[in-house]
Amino acid sequence: MTTVLADRSVYGVIVPSTNTVVEDEYYRHRAPGVSFHAGRILIRDEKLDDDASFESFLEDLRREIGKAVESVLTCRPDHLIMGMSAETFWGGAEGAAEFERWMRELSGLEVTTGAAACHAALTELGVRRIGVITPYQPVADEQVRRFFTELGYDVAAVRGLKCESATSIADVGPAELRAAFAAVDAPDVDALVQAGTNLPVMGVAAELEEELGKPVIAINAATLWHAYRTTGITGPVPGAGSLLASL
Incomplete structure (x- = not known):
């Protein structure tokens, strides 16, 4: 839905609880009339210092994604953006497509993933x-x-x-x-x-x-550009590279 303050589009953004960059960069390059609202995936162990730790981190993500989506859907967003990327690349092209299908089923919304x-x-x-x-x-x-x-x-x-x-x-x-x-x-x-x-x-x-x-x-520029394009947001966003400048 749109709101009084965001009369063009409202985005739900799924981010790990450890992430401090996605929302900051999105708001620095926000198109007029849109808003971003985070559903945070609780990460209990932030260690990534070897392959085993990284895979454990992803297991945490998978367990908690559903809760983050359930939470952010209560603000009735128009579109869902995955503000996390490792999981969206996992399993190659088919794994990425399956993840995207799962997120659509989970949320009932069109979804922007980093890989896509x-x-x-x-x-x-x-x-x-x-x-x-x-x-x-x-x-x-x-x-x-x-x-x-x-x-x-x-x-x-x-x-x-x-x-x-x-x-x-x-x-x-x-x-x-x-x-x-x-x-x-x-x-x-x-x-x-x-x-x-x-x-x-x-x-x-x-x-x-x-x-x-x-x-x-x-x-983050790619997901922002993709979400804007998918929801019909046009008009260049300066200072963020060629993709957003070409909207």
């Missing part, structure tokens, strides 16, 4: 060879690589930052982000992509696009 939004953005841009950065451990990096490869992308490189906890992802600064993007870039790479919604990348990505002359897709 990145694919839609790359399709819109017409690029195939990509470099990817993540905050993840290797087990999750391979899932990201698998997803893009199964959809026909040529993944030149994936650089995982191996952040030690879910909260420490938000502590990664611009210099480290730039170095990670540089590590997966090359003259024959058409676009750079970032996964991991708690990485504060939107501002850095917009700057790098200007400097490199190629698309740099921050996942």
Whole structure:
């Protein structure tokens, strides 16, 4: 539904309780007449310092997602955005599609996921060879690589930052982000992509696009763009990169 303050669209946003970046970046680049309302997935153990810890973190997510969706649906949103990304890439293209189907069934709403939004953005841009950065451990990096490869992308490189906890992802600064993007870039790479919604990348990505002359897709920009497009929100959003500038 729309509201007095949000007369164009109301979005439910599902985020891990450890995430401090999604809502901040969304509100910095909010289109007029929309609002965002979080359903937070309770994370009891934020450790991500090895593959086993990362898989345990995902198990927590899966157990708690339903409660977060149930909570946010009480504000009657028009559309659901998954403000978490690792789970949306898991299992390759089919796993991502199954997750999206499950979220639609759970919520009764159209859903934007990180994986689907990145694919839609790359399709819109017409690029195939990509470099990817993540905050993840290797087990999750391979899932990201698998997803893009199964959809026909040529993944030149994936650089995982191996952040030690879910909260420490938000502590990664611009210099480290730039170095990670540089590590997966090359003259024959058409676009750079970032996964991991708690990485504060939107501002850095917009700057790098200007400097490199190629698309740099921050996942929070991609999900915001996808949700706006899906719900008919038009009008450029400045300062957030080429995707949102092209609305």
